[in-house]
Amino acid sequence: MSFKYVKINGSIADEAGCGAREGDRLFVDTDRRPGAGDLVLVAAGGVKKLRRWSPEPGQQLVGTVIALKRKL
Amino acid sequence: MKRNIVHVNTDDFYASVLRMRDPALSGRPIVVAGPSHRSTVQSASYEARAEGVTRGMIASRARRLCPGGEFIVPDWRLFRRVSREIFSMLSAYTPLLEPVSLDECFIDYTGCGRVFGNVLDVASEIRSSVREQTGLNVSLGIASNKLVSHVASRKAKRSNLVDVSSGCERDFVAPVPISRFPLVQGSSVHLLNDLGISRVGDILAFPEQVFLYCFGRWGKRIYRGAMGEDPSPVRSAGPEREVLAAERELSPDSVDLSYLEAVLYSLSEKLAEKLRERCEAAGEVMLEIGYTDGKRAAGRSATEPVSDEGAIFSKAEKLLGRLFTRRVRVRCLRLQVGKLSPEPRQLSLIIDSGLADKRRKRRLYRSLAGLRSRFPPGVAPAFGRALPAVRGGR
Numbered sequence: 001m002s003f004k005y006v007k008i009n010g011s012i013a014d015e016a017g018c019g020a021r022e023g024d025r026l027f028v029d030t031d032r033r034p035g036a037g038d039l040v041l042v043a044a045g046g047v048k049k050l051r052r053w054s055p056e057p058g059q060q061l062v063g064t065v066i067a068l069k070r071k072l
Numbered sequence: 073m074k075r076n077i078v079h080v081n082t083d084d085f086y087a088s089v090l091r092m093r094d095p096a097l098s099g100r101p102i103v104v105a106g107p108s109h110r111s112t113v114q115s116a117s118y119e120a121r122a123e124g125v126t127r128g129m130i131a132s133r134a135r136r137l138c139p140g141g142e143f144i145v146p147d148w149r150l151f152r153r154v155s156r157e158i159f160s161m162l163s164a165y166t167p168l169l170e171p172v173s174l175d176e177c178f179i180d181y182t183g184c185g186r187v188f189g190n191v192l193d194v195a196s197e198i199r200s201s202v203r204e205q206t207g208l209n210v211s212l213g214i215a216s217n218k219l220v221s222h223v224a225s226r227k228a229k230r231s232n233l234v235d236v237s238s239g240c241e242r243d244f245v246a247p248v249p250i251s252r253f254p255l256v257q258g259s260s261v262h263l264l265n266d267l268g269i270s271r272v273g274d275i276l277a278f279p280e281q282v283f284l285y286c287f288g289r290w291g292k293r294i295y296r297g298a299m300g301e302d303p304s305p306v307r308s309a310g311p312e313r314e315v316l317a318a319e320r321e322l323s324p325d326s327v328d329l330s331y332l333e334a335v336l337y338s339l340s341e342k343l344a345e346k347l348r349e350r351c352e353a354a355g356e357v358m359l360e361i362g363y364t365d366g367k368r369a370a371g372r373s374a375t376e377p378v379s380d381e382g383a384i385f386s387k388a389e390k391l392l393g394r395l396f397t398r399r400v401r402v403r404c405l406r407l408q409v410g411k412l413s414p415e416p417r418q419l420s421l422i423i424d425s426g427l428a429d430k431r432r433k434r435r436l437y438r439s440l441a442g443l444r445s446r447f448p449p450g451v452a453p454a455f456g457r458a459l460p461a462v463r464g465g466r
Contacts (some may be wrong), residue, residue, distance in 0.1 A: 003247065018237075019192040023335065027234075029243050037334040041236045067224065070233045072199040072212070 002031045003066070006041060006048075015051040024070045026050075028063035039065040074238050076181040076191055077306060079221040080162060080198070083230055085175030087117030090144055092207045101141040105131040110321060110403065114146050128366045154206055161201055165194065168306045176225075178218050180306035188192040194235045219302035220245060222254045241300025246273030254384060255290075255297045258367075272298050279357050315358070315410040318342040325364045325401035329392075332402060336388045337381070339407040344381035344437060347409065353377030357387040357413030361395050362404040369395040372410075379415055380437045 006012075006026045014020045014041055026041060034040045035055040041062040042049050048062065082088070084216055087102040101120035105113045107161040109132040116134070123138040131143065155174040163169045165188055168180035181191050188194050195212050202210050213224025223245055224234040231378070236244045251261045253272050258274040269275055275283070275298035283291040318339040326332065333445070336359075347354060358372040373387045388407055396402070 019190045027244075029240075032243060033275075035239070038239060041258050064240065064243075065237050067227075067237060068235045069196075069228070069233075072196055072210075072231045072233055 002064070003027060003029055005069075006062070012041075012048045012050060015022050015049050018050060018065075018068070020050055020068055021070075024068055027064050027067040027069060030063035032064045032066075034061070036066045041065055073182060075216045076183075076185070077215060077218050077221045078191065078195070079218070079225040080177050080179065080183050081157075081211045081213075081225045081228075082158065082175040082202075083209040083211055084117055085155075085208065086115035086146070086151060087120075088208050089151055090147075092154075094145075095151065097142055101125070101138050102140060103131070103134050103141045103143050104146050105134065105143055106321075107145055108321060108347055109135070110323070112366065112404075114325075120270075128368070130366065154208070157206055158202055158208070158210075161205065162198065165198070168308050170271075170306045170308060174279060178221065180305045181214075192233070192235060199231065199233075206451060214255035215241060215244075217241070217302040218304055218306065219254060219297050220300055223252075226252060226254075242298075243300075245298065245300050246271065246276075248272045250274070253294075253297070255294050271336075296440045314412055315341055315408045316346050316354070316412070317406060317408040318346075319404060319406040321404045322402060325403045327399065327401050329396070332392060332396065332405065333389060335405055336407060337385050338390060339405065340381040340385040340388055343407060343409050344379060344384055347379040347412075347415075348438065351415050352412045353379040353415045354384070355413060356409065357384055357391065358408040358410060359388055359391040359395060360406040360408075361392075361402055362406070364401040364403050367400070368400075371395050377413055377415070380433060382437070384409060 004068060006028050008020055008024045008026065009024060012020075018039055020026070028041055039055045040051060040053040042051060042059045043062055044059040050065065051065075052060055086104045087097075090102055090104070091097045099119070100132070101123060102117040103113055103120050103125055104115040105111050106198060111131045113125060113129045113131060113134050115127060120134075120138050120141050123141070125134045125138050134141070135143065151368040152173050153445055155171075159177055162179055164176065166179050166181055166184050171180045181194070181221050185191060189225055191214055193213070198212070202208055209231045211225050211228035211231060212233045213226070213228055213236075214233065215221040215224050216238050220236055220241045224236050228234040230251065241388055249255055249271055250264050250269055256264060264275075273296060280292070280295050283295045285291075287294065307360060320339060322335065343354075352360050354375070355377050356372055359371065360368060360370040362368050371391045373391055375383070375387050378387075384407075
């Protein structure tokens with residue numbers, strides 16, 4: 001397992017409707033193979049997106065989102 | 073439906089409450105401990121912890137580590153009042169609130185999203201209302217079960233929120249050091265370290281059957297916990313369960329069992345007196361032993377409702393026999409009675425052949441209590457059992 005934190009800035013789109021917003025940090029497992037419906041961070045055309053996993057061409061999987069951390 | 077369990081943890085609760093009471097304490101290391109240099113630290117602020125002070129440490133040692141710290145006697149009434157205020161605010165969102173301690177609780181937010189909205193948004197609202205009304209900060213951990221939400225709130229710390237994605241609970245807990253896992257405490261950490269387990273994920277290198285065989289039910293719970301599973305429900309608290317407590321700090325510390333029993337008897341007398349004043353009986357006796365090295369041992373025993381010192385001591389003595397198993401001197405004894413109920417006045421339907429004896433003893437205890445209230449200790453008559461405690465330690 002390999003984890004890293006990814007900070008959400010303006011260039012990450014939340015297509016999964018998970019409530020993530022700018023300033024949040026994602027705890028991402030870059031080794032885990034996502035199952036259908038898992039929350040994942042993908043890169044497509046230089047833009048990072050949060051979405052529910054389903055294999056699609058033209059996207060690069062950054063990792064599976066294990067947790068979200070937000071400063072209250 | 074996927075569960076939505078939230079663990080709410082008030083940041084630096086005791087120090088923050090004391091700072092609210094006295095703003096001059098802001099920024100200073102605070103150590104909450106009894107007045108004696110031999111008392112134990114109940115809580116330490118972040119600043120004091122940075123200097124090495126930990127909960128359970130002897131106050132004299134804490135003073136050496138943190139000479140600039142403010143040592144303050146705990147104000148439990150204030151702490152309980154603030155705690156009740158916070159829990160009352162949280163229970164506006166869900167009836168399922170389970171207090172863990174004065175500064176932590178679980179709430180079950182499952183299904184409440186339809187009424188109050190997304191839990192992430194509500195978390196910000198909770199934080200704001202607690203801050204506005206009490207001046208305290210909270211951290212929140214959100215997950216599909218209690219165990220993982222507890223781990224999440226520990227990672228959150230200092231006004232943060234951590235929300236664990238559903239299905240990722242096992243991966244989330246895997247890198248957690250075993251000493252920080254809620255199910256593992258005290259000497260169990262060393263036991264697991266000896267097995268080569270330093271992180272929670274290491275547990276899964278063993279087959280589950282081996283863990284179950286070696287550690288029984290606890291092993292099964294730990295194993296399932298390492299998989300991120302915890303089916304336990306959030307149990308809402310009933311009316312606050314009151315306990316009466318009496319405590320004695322020994323001077324000097326002692327391993328003399330007969331002396332410890334004498335102290336226990338005098339504590340039983342105090343509690344019996346309180347129960348008589350309140351016309352109540354207790355259905356549970358609890359004992360906590362504090363050793364010189366800072367370790368503690370605690371146990372409890374249910375009983376039919378009792379209000380006299382003989383009956384309380386009988387249970388306490390058995391608990392002492394069960395708990396006092398180490399060859400280390402005892403520093404303090406704390407005896408509590410709980411599950412209080414009004415003292416039964418109606419006669420039992422079951423013919424009790426010892427009833428006359430019980431009535432005689434009760435009259436004797438009441439007479440002795442009356443004498444003790446009129447004369448100082450050492451002068452008033454006492455049971456021989458309690459005399460070593462009345463005269464002082466050895």
